[in-house]
Amino acid sequence: DQQVKQNSPSLSVQEGRISILNCDYTxxxxxxxxxxxxxxxxGPTFLISISSIKDKNEDGRFTVFLNKSAKHLSLHIVPSQPGDSAVYFCAARGTMNYGGSQGNLIFGKGTKLSVKP
Amino acid sequence: DAGITQSPRHKVTETGTPVTLRCHQTENHRYMYWYRQDPGHGLRLIHYSYGVKDTDKGEVSDGYSVSRSKTEDFLLTLESATSSQTSVYFCAIRNPGQGTFSGNTIYFGEGSWLTVV
Structure with a gap:
């Protein structure tokens, strides 16, 4: 039973356009x-994060939006560059008291982004 | 780059043989993790450690054991390797730090490619 879902295995975008990667959680x-x-x-490298007390966090070309009521977050990359072509993983962390998990991260299956020149 | 070294980086082994993967960190981080990455499954937690000699199971722990006798080293052992354990294994580290949301980021090593034939 997936708690973090990335429903799009792949995404193809033209260079200079916006890439939007989506993630849902339960x-x-x-x-x-x-x-x-x-x-x-x-190895995977950290890109950007957001806490549940915020609805947006921005870092250069990367912005993450969080919609808590919909249990949905998205990563926007503007403008997209060929070097952004990679697999993107969404991850979520429970509260410290959640199931004794020691704050472990749960990952989605990933979305492969291809940015075409 | 986080100071994480995984060894070996590549290994081919036969079914039924024991295999040990080593993760070494120079960051003195308290938490260490072993993940495996497989197509269609994303990153799944095998075992984790929250201190010397303190370890616990993750999502896919069957067939694996771990040990942490020193802060800097976290070993993953496949007691009797099977073909289903052919995968890419990533070690990761985390420092809880201070504050509610700091220290949530985990940092990954470069990965160990294991093939069981």
């Missing part, structure tokens, strides 16, 4: 959300 106990980017043959 557990209202999640209080912190993160996005990671992964290139082939490398």
């Amino acid at each position: 557990n209202s106990m999640f209080d912190y959300f993160l996005w990671y980017k992964k290139y082939p043959a490398e």
Whole structure:
């Protein structure tokens, strides 16, 4: 039973346009959300995060939006660049008292973004 | 880059043989994790450690054991490797830090590619 869902396995975008990657979650106990980017043959790298007390966090070309009522978050990349082509993972963390999980992250299955020149 | 070193980076082993993957960190972070990444499954937590000799199971712990005798080292052992354990294994670290939301980010190593034939 997936608690963090990335329903689009892949996304193709033209260079310079906006990329929107989506993520849905089912557990209202999640209080912190993160996005990671992964290139082939490398480890995932942290990209941007947002806490549940906010609805938007921006870092350069990357913006994450959180809609708590819909249990939905999205990552916007503007403008998209060919170097952004990678797999993007959404992750969520429960509150510290959630199920004794020690604050572990739960990841979605990832979305492969391809930015075409 | 987070100071995380995984070894070996690549290994081919035969079914039924024991395999140990090593994760070494220079950050003195309290939490360490082992994840596996498989197509269609994203990143799944195998085991984690919240201190020396303090470990716990993750989502996919069957067939794996871990040990942490020093802060800097976290070992993942496959007691008797099976073909279903062919995967990419990532070690990760986290420092809880101070404050409610700080220290939620985990940092990944470069990965260990394991093939069980």
